[in-house]
Amino acid sequence: MSISSKMNRRDFLGGSAGIVTATALSSVGISSAKAAAPIVGTQVSQIYRRKLGSYEITVLGDGYVDLPNEIWANPGADEINGYLADAYQPAGSIRNGVNAYLINTGKKLILVDSGAAGLFGPNAGLFPGNLSAVGVKPEDIDQVLITHIHPDHVAGLLTNDGGVVVPNGQVHVSGTELNYWTDAEAQSKAVEISKPWFDLARGWQAAYDGRISTFEGETDLGDGITAFPLPGHSPGHTGYRVESEGESLLIIGDAVISAAIQFANPEAGAIWDTSAEDSIKSRKMLFDMAAADRTAITATHIPFPSFGYVDNRADGSYAYVPEEWRYGS
Numbered sequence: 256m257s258i259s260s261k262m263n264r265r266d267f268l269g270g271s272a273g274i275v276t277a278t279a280l281s282s283v284g285i286s287s288a289k290a291a292a293p294i295v296g297t298q299v300s301q302i303y304r305r306k307l308g309s310y311e312i313t314v315l316g317d318g319y320v321d322l323p324n325e326i327w328a329n330p331g332a333d334e335i336n337g338y339l340a341d342a343y344q345p346a347g348s349i350r351n352g353v354n355a356y357l358i359n360t361g362k363k364l365i366l367v368d369s370g371a372a373g374l375f376g377p378n379a380g381l382f383p384g385n386l387s388a389v390g391v392k393p394e395d396i397d398q399v400l401i402t403h404i405h406p407d408h409v410a411g412l413l414t415n416d417g418g419v420v421v422p423n424g425q426v427h428v429s430g431t432e433l434n435y436w437t438d439a440e441a442q443s444k445a446v447e448i449s450k451p452w453f454d455l456a457r458g459w460q461a462a463y464d465g466r467i468s469t470f471e472g473e474t475d476l477g478d479g480i481t482a483f484p485l486p487g488h489s490p491g492h493t494g495y496r497v498e499s500e501g502e503s504l505l506i507i508g509d510a511v512i513s514a515a516i517q518f519a520n521p522e523a524g525a526i527w528d529t530s531a532e533d534s535i536k537s538r539k540m541l542f543d544m545a546a547a548d549r550t551a552i553t554a555t556h557i558p559f560p561s562f563g564y565v566d567n568r569a570d571g572s573y574a575y576v577p578e579e580w581r582y583g584s
Protein backbone atom coordinates (compact mmCIF):
# COMPACT_ATOMS: atom_id res chain seq x y z
CA MET A 256 0.00 0.00 0.00
CA SER A 257 1.32 3.41 -0.88
CA ILE A 258 1.88 6.04 1.78
CA SER A 259 -0.76 8.41 0.36
CA SER A 260 -3.50 5.81 0.22
CA LYS A 261 -2.96 4.99 3.92
CA MET A 262 -3.37 8.67 4.85
CA ASN A 263 -6.71 10.33 5.40
CA ARG A 264 -7.25 13.83 3.99
CA ARG A 265 -6.37 15.56 7.22
CA ASP A 266 -3.10 13.63 7.61
CA PHE A 267 -2.21 14.30 4.02
CA LEU A 268 -2.80 18.06 4.23
CA GLY A 269 -1.06 18.36 7.56
CA GLY A 270 1.85 16.24 6.41
CA SER A 271 2.28 17.90 3.05
CA ALA A 272 2.06 21.39 4.53
CA GLY A 273 5.01 20.51 6.71
CA ILE A 274 6.96 19.08 3.78
CA VAL A 275 6.20 22.09 1.55
CA THR A 276 7.33 24.51 4.21
CA ALA A 277 10.65 22.78 4.73
CA THR A 278 11.24 22.40 0.97
CA ALA A 279 10.23 25.98 0.22
CA LEU A 280 12.55 27.34 2.86
CA SER A 281 15.53 25.33 1.73
CA SER A 282 14.88 26.16 -1.98
CA VAL A 283 15.15 29.89 -1.31
CA GLY A 284 18.25 29.40 0.75
CA ILE A 285 16.70 30.03 4.16
CA SER A 286 17.88 27.60 6.77
CA SER A 287 18.83 27.65 10.36
CA ALA A 288 22.51 28.06 9.35
CA LYS A 289 24.11 31.18 10.80
CA ALA A 290 26.28 32.15 7.81
CA ALA A 291 25.07 35.24 5.89
CA ALA A 292 23.98 34.48 2.32
CA PRO A 293 25.41 36.76 -0.39
CA ILE A 294 23.11 39.05 -2.41
CA VAL A 295 23.49 37.70 -5.96
CA GLY A 296 22.13 40.49 -8.18
CA THR A 297 21.61 38.42 -11.33
CA GLN A 298 19.04 35.88 -12.55
CA VAL A 299 19.85 32.19 -12.87
CA SER A 300 18.99 32.24 -16.56
CA GLN A 301 17.40 34.25 -19.33
CA ILE A 302 15.91 31.33 -21.25
CA TYR A 303 12.20 30.79 -21.98
CA ARG A 304 10.34 28.34 -24.19
CA ARG A 305 6.99 29.04 -25.83
CA LYS A 306 5.09 26.74 -28.15
CA LEU A 307 3.53 28.08 -31.31
CA GLY A 308 1.34 25.43 -32.93
CA SER A 309 3.69 22.47 -33.34
CA TYR A 310 6.77 24.69 -33.18
CA GLU A 311 8.68 25.65 -30.07
CA ILE A 312 10.37 29.01 -29.80
CA THR A 313 13.15 29.48 -27.28
CA VAL A 314 14.07 32.98 -26.21
CA LEU A 315 17.81 33.03 -25.61
CA GLY A 316 18.59 36.09 -23.56
CA ASP A 317 21.79 37.95 -24.26
CA GLY A 318 21.68 40.06 -21.10
CA TYR A 319 20.99 43.80 -21.08
CA VAL A 320 22.37 47.27 -21.58
CA ASP A 321 21.31 50.53 -19.88
CA LEU A 322 20.43 53.28 -22.35
CA PRO A 323 20.22 56.88 -21.08
CA ASN A 324 17.42 59.30 -22.08
CA GLU A 325 19.85 60.92 -24.56
CA ILE A 326 19.19 58.07 -27.00
CA TRP A 327 15.69 59.48 -27.65
CA ALA A 328 15.41 61.87 -30.58
CA ASN A 329 11.77 62.43 -29.67
CA PRO A 330 10.18 63.29 -27.27
CA GLY A 331 12.28 65.23 -24.72
CA ALA A 332 13.67 63.81 -21.48
CA ASP A 333 10.82 65.15 -19.30
CA GLU A 334 8.19 63.40 -21.37
CA ILE A 335 10.30 60.21 -21.49
CA ASN A 336 10.58 60.31 -17.68
CA GLY A 337 6.79 60.69 -17.52
CA TYR A 338 6.28 57.45 -19.47
CA LEU A 339 8.86 55.72 -17.28
CA ALA A 340 7.04 56.92 -14.14
CA ASP A 341 3.73 55.62 -15.55
CA ALA A 342 5.43 52.22 -15.96
CA TYR A 343 6.91 52.39 -12.41
CA GLN A 344 10.42 52.55 -13.88
CA PRO A 345 13.25 54.78 -12.63
CA ALA A 346 13.83 58.04 -14.50
CA GLY A 347 16.82 58.79 -16.69
CA SER A 348 17.39 55.57 -18.60
CA ILE A 349 15.87 52.33 -19.80
CA ARG A 350 17.26 48.91 -18.97
CA ASN A 351 17.23 47.25 -22.36
CA GLY A 352 17.15 43.46 -22.44
CA VAL A 353 18.50 41.78 -25.56
CA ASN A 354 17.13 38.53 -27.05
CA ALA A 355 17.94 36.05 -29.74
CA TYR A 356 15.34 33.43 -30.70
CA LEU A 357 15.61 29.80 -31.67
CA ILE A 358 12.67 28.39 -33.65
CA ASN A 359 12.41 24.61 -33.57
CA THR A 360 10.03 23.52 -36.33
CA GLY A 361 10.49 19.87 -35.41
CA LYS A 362 12.65 19.45 -38.50
CA LYS A 363 14.83 22.54 -38.48
CA LEU A 364 16.49 24.90 -36.01
CA ILE A 365 16.16 28.51 -37.14
CA LEU A 366 17.98 31.27 -35.28
CA VAL A 367 16.66 34.84 -35.31
CA ASP A 368 19.38 37.41 -34.46
CA SER A 369 22.27 36.67 -32.14
CA GLY A 370 22.91 39.20 -29.39
CA ALA A 371 25.75 41.69 -29.00
CA ALA A 372 28.75 39.49 -28.14
CA GLY A 373 31.22 41.73 -26.27
CA LEU A 374 30.06 45.02 -27.81
CA PHE A 375 27.39 46.02 -25.28
CA GLY A 376 29.44 45.84 -22.12
CA PRO A 377 29.73 43.39 -19.24
CA ASN A 378 26.01 42.65 -18.84
CA ALA A 379 25.42 41.38 -22.40
CA GLY A 380 26.92 38.69 -24.61
CA LEU A 381 25.18 35.76 -22.88
CA PHE A 382 23.72 34.28 -26.09
CA PRO A 383 26.41 31.62 -26.76
CA GLY A 384 26.25 30.37 -23.18
CA ASN A 385 22.44 30.22 -23.24
CA LEU A 386 22.48 28.39 -26.59
CA SER A 387 24.79 25.82 -25.09
CA ALA A 388 22.64 25.66 -21.93
CA VAL A 389 19.66 24.49 -24.04
CA GLY A 390 21.84 21.80 -25.61
CA VAL A 391 22.13 23.27 -29.11
CA LYS A 392 25.47 23.44 -30.90
CA PRO A 393 25.97 26.31 -33.39
CA GLU A 394 26.62 23.71 -36.11
CA ASP A 395 23.10 22.30 -35.57
CA ILE A 396 21.50 25.60 -36.66
CA ASP A 397 19.98 25.21 -40.14
CA GLN A 398 19.12 28.81 -40.90
CA VAL A 399 19.62 32.33 -39.55
CA LEU A 400 17.13 35.20 -39.96
CA ILE A 401 18.32 38.76 -39.36
CA THR A 402 15.88 41.54 -38.37
CA HIS A 403 18.51 44.25 -39.02
CA ILE A 404 22.27 44.69 -38.98
CA HIS A 405 22.78 46.45 -35.63
CA PRO A 406 25.53 45.13 -33.30
CA ASP A 407 23.10 43.62 -30.77
CA HIS A 408 21.50 41.55 -33.55
CA VAL A 409 24.51 40.28 -35.55
CA ALA A 410 27.68 40.60 -33.45
CA GLY A 411 26.90 37.29 -31.71
CA LEU A 412 27.38 35.60 -35.09
CA LEU A 413 31.07 36.55 -35.05
CA THR A 414 33.92 35.21 -32.95
CA ASN A 415 36.34 37.68 -31.33
CA ASP A 416 38.65 37.41 -34.32
CA GLY A 417 35.83 37.89 -36.85
CA GLY A 418 35.18 34.23 -37.71
CA VAL A 419 31.79 32.58 -38.07
CA VAL A 420 29.89 31.28 -35.04
CA VAL A 421 27.21 29.45 -37.07
CA PRO A 422 29.15 27.31 -39.53
CA ASN A 423 26.27 25.84 -41.57
CA GLY A 424 23.08 26.94 -43.26
CA GLN A 425 21.75 29.99 -45.04
CA VAL A 426 21.55 33.49 -43.56
CA HIS A 427 18.56 35.61 -44.62
CA VAL A 428 18.54 39.40 -44.52
CA SER A 429 16.86 42.24 -46.40
CA GLY A 430 18.87 43.32 -49.46
CA THR A 431 18.10 46.97 -48.69
CA GLU A 432 19.51 46.43 -45.20
CA LEU A 433 22.72 44.75 -46.41
CA ASN A 434 23.30 47.40 -49.10
CA TYR A 435 22.87 50.24 -46.62
CA TRP A 436 25.26 48.94 -43.96
CA THR A 437 27.99 48.13 -46.48
CA ASP A 438 27.75 51.50 -48.26
CA ALA A 439 30.59 54.01 -47.66
CA GLU A 440 28.47 57.06 -48.46
CA ALA A 441 25.72 55.96 -46.06
CA GLN A 442 28.39 55.54 -43.38
CA SER A 443 29.72 59.06 -43.90
CA LYS A 444 26.19 60.52 -43.54
CA ALA A 445 25.15 58.40 -40.55
CA VAL A 446 24.85 59.67 -36.96
CA GLU A 447 28.17 59.38 -35.12
CA ILE A 448 27.11 56.54 -32.82
CA SER A 449 26.23 54.25 -35.72
CA LYS A 450 29.34 54.83 -37.87
CA PRO A 451 31.28 51.85 -36.40
CA TRP A 452 28.25 49.61 -37.04
CA PHE A 453 29.01 49.80 -40.77
CA ASP A 454 32.49 48.31 -40.19
CA LEU A 455 30.92 45.50 -38.17
CA ALA A 456 28.41 44.89 -40.99
CA ARG A 457 31.20 44.60 -43.59
CA GLY A 458 33.10 42.13 -41.40
CA TRP A 459 29.91 40.16 -40.86
CA GLN A 460 29.18 40.08 -44.60
CA ALA A 461 32.72 38.92 -45.37
CA ALA A 462 32.57 36.16 -42.73
CA TYR A 463 29.29 34.76 -44.08
CA ASP A 464 30.11 35.39 -47.74
CA GLY A 465 28.44 32.83 -50.02
CA ARG A 466 25.79 31.94 -47.44
CA ILE A 467 23.81 35.21 -47.34
CA SER A 468 20.45 35.26 -49.18
CA THR A 469 18.78 38.62 -49.57
CA PHE A 470 15.08 39.36 -50.03
CA GLU A 471 13.05 42.48 -50.79
CA GLY A 472 9.58 43.26 -49.49
CA GLU A 473 7.21 40.67 -48.09
CA THR A 474 8.80 37.28 -48.77
CA ASP A 475 7.75 33.71 -48.00
CA LEU A 476 10.85 31.99 -46.60
CA GLY A 477 9.18 28.58 -46.19
CA ASP A 478 8.51 26.70 -42.93
CA GLY A 479 5.56 29.03 -42.22
CA ILE A 480 7.86 32.06 -41.97
CA THR A 481 7.22 35.30 -43.86
CA ALA A 482 9.58 38.26 -43.82
CA PHE A 483 7.84 41.66 -43.91
CA PRO A 484 9.32 45.15 -44.08
CA LEU A 485 9.26 47.40 -41.00
CA PRO A 486 11.55 50.19 -42.20
CA GLY A 487 12.57 53.25 -40.22
CA HIS A 488 14.68 51.89 -37.36
CA SER A 489 17.02 50.99 -40.23
CA PRO A 490 16.27 51.05 -43.97
CA GLY A 491 15.70 47.30 -44.36
CA HIS A 492 14.52 46.54 -40.83
CA THR A 493 12.42 43.37 -41.06
CA GLY A 494 9.77 41.57 -39.03
CA TYR A 495 9.10 37.84 -39.31
CA ARG A 496 5.65 36.31 -39.08
CA VAL A 497 5.89 32.72 -37.86
CA GLU A 498 2.86 30.46 -38.35
CA SER A 499 2.24 26.91 -37.25
CA GLU A 500 -1.07 25.05 -37.06
CA GLY A 501 -3.17 28.23 -37.14
CA GLU A 502 -1.13 30.10 -34.53
CA SER A 503 0.87 33.21 -35.41
CA LEU A 504 3.65 35.20 -33.84
CA LEU A 505 5.21 38.43 -35.05
CA ILE A 506 8.92 38.73 -34.29
CA ILE A 507 9.33 42.48 -34.64
CA GLY A 508 13.02 43.15 -33.97
CA ASP A 509 13.46 46.75 -32.84
CA ALA A 510 10.12 48.15 -34.05
CA VAL A 511 9.75 48.71 -30.30
CA ILE A 512 12.85 49.27 -28.18
CA SER A 513 10.98 50.33 -25.02
CA ALA A 514 7.64 48.87 -24.02
CA ALA A 515 7.28 51.51 -21.31
CA ILE A 516 7.59 54.35 -23.81
CA GLN A 517 6.63 53.41 -27.36
CA PHE A 518 3.17 51.88 -26.83
CA ALA A 519 2.06 54.98 -24.93
CA ASN A 520 3.77 57.16 -27.53
CA PRO A 521 4.36 55.35 -30.85
CA GLU A 522 6.01 58.50 -32.19
CA ALA A 523 8.91 58.18 -29.73
CA GLY A 524 12.07 57.31 -31.63
CA ALA A 525 15.80 56.82 -31.13
CA ILE A 526 18.59 59.03 -32.49
CA TRP A 527 19.86 56.17 -34.67
CA ASP A 528 16.54 55.55 -36.46
CA THR A 529 17.40 56.16 -40.13
CA SER A 530 13.92 57.59 -40.80
CA ALA A 531 11.75 58.83 -37.93
CA GLU A 532 8.81 59.13 -40.29
CA ASP A 533 9.08 55.54 -41.60
CA SER A 534 9.74 54.23 -38.11
CA ILE A 535 6.49 55.78 -36.78
CA LYS A 536 4.54 54.53 -39.79
CA SER A 537 5.89 50.98 -39.39
CA ARG A 538 5.20 50.95 -35.65
CA LYS A 539 1.59 52.15 -35.99
CA MET A 540 0.90 49.74 -38.88
CA LEU A 541 2.31 46.87 -36.86
CA PHE A 542 0.42 47.78 -33.66
CA ASP A 543 -2.88 48.19 -35.56
CA MET A 544 -2.35 44.83 -37.29
CA ALA A 545 -1.44 42.99 -34.06
CA ALA A 546 -4.39 44.59 -32.21
CA ALA A 547 -6.92 43.81 -34.98
CA ASP A 548 -5.77 40.19 -35.39
CA ARG A 549 -5.02 39.62 -31.67
CA THR A 550 -1.65 38.25 -32.80
CA ALA A 551 1.13 37.70 -30.29
CA ILE A 552 4.25 39.81 -30.73
CA THR A 553 7.77 39.54 -29.43
CA ALA A 554 10.54 42.14 -29.68
CA THR A 555 14.24 41.94 -28.95
CA HIS A 556 14.10 44.59 -26.21
CA ILE A 557 10.62 44.11 -24.72
CA PRO A 558 11.15 42.94 -21.12
CA PHE A 559 11.85 39.21 -20.81
CA PRO A 560 10.31 36.77 -21.62
CA SER A 561 9.17 39.29 -24.20
CA PHE A 562 5.84 37.94 -25.48
CA GLY A 563 2.67 40.01 -25.44
CA TYR A 564 -0.29 41.57 -27.21
CA VAL A 565 -1.30 45.04 -28.33
CA ASP A 566 -4.54 46.87 -27.54
CA ASN A 567 -5.78 50.08 -29.13
CA ARG A 568 -6.57 52.93 -26.74
CA ALA A 569 -9.27 55.52 -27.36
CA ASP A 570 -6.72 58.37 -27.53
CA GLY A 571 -4.86 56.77 -30.47
CA SER A 572 -2.06 55.36 -28.33
CA TYR A 573 -1.59 51.65 -27.55
CA ALA A 574 -1.35 49.40 -24.54
CA TYR A 575 1.04 46.48 -24.23
CA VAL A 576 -0.40 43.40 -22.53
CA PRO A 577 2.43 41.05 -21.50
CA GLU A 578 1.56 37.40 -22.01
CA GLU A 579 1.34 35.50 -18.75
CA TRP A 580 4.34 33.25 -18.03
CA ARG A 581 3.80 29.75 -19.39
CA TYR A 582 4.76 27.09 -16.90
CA GLY A 583 4.94 24.57 -19.71
CA SER A 584 6.01 25.89 -23.08
Ligand SMILES: [Zn+2]
Nearest residue numbers: 403405488509
Ligand atom coordinates in the same frame (compact mmCIF):
# COMPACT_ATOMS: atom_id res chain seq x y z
ZN1 LIG B 1 18.45 48.03 -33.56
